[in-house]
Amino acid sequence: MPIKDFLTWGGGGLFLLLTLVQIAPVKINPWSAIARWVGKAINGDVLDKLGKVEARLEKHIQNDDERDADMHRARILQFNTELLREKKHTEEDFNEIFYNINCYERYCRDHPNYQNGRAVHAIANIGRVYDDRLKKHDFL
DSSP states (O other): OOOHHHHEEEEHHHHHHHHHHHSSSSOOOHHHHHHHHHHHHHHHHHHHOOOOOHHHHHHHHHHOOOHHHHHHHHHHHHHHHHHHHHOOOHHHHHHHHHHHHHHHHHHHOOOTOOOOOOOHHHHEEEEEHHHHHHHHHHOO
């Protein structure tokens, strides 16, 4: 058998075999595997750069979320300082600070490595003052 006939029949036979394996209910997907391999070979550099960009983006998102938690905590501490100086607030002011407290506590709960516990007494005091104002009906 000449090499030309061997390559013709061999190539055709290989094509037929791979197609049958692709269609058969077997979990082997040769065409998909070949396409994936070719895609990785062509786009390898782009995939590496994309991975680096994703890592940097994830770090930026983490920093932004932490900055938001810091801002909620700062607002909580500021509001508590105003209460300690006996500044009156409206009920809406308290509702807004409770929103900040909920956001801050949710972030602390979801991120156990975040430095927490720096507003515990301020949050407790805000709740106590709100309860007193609610009983006396003396919001601003």
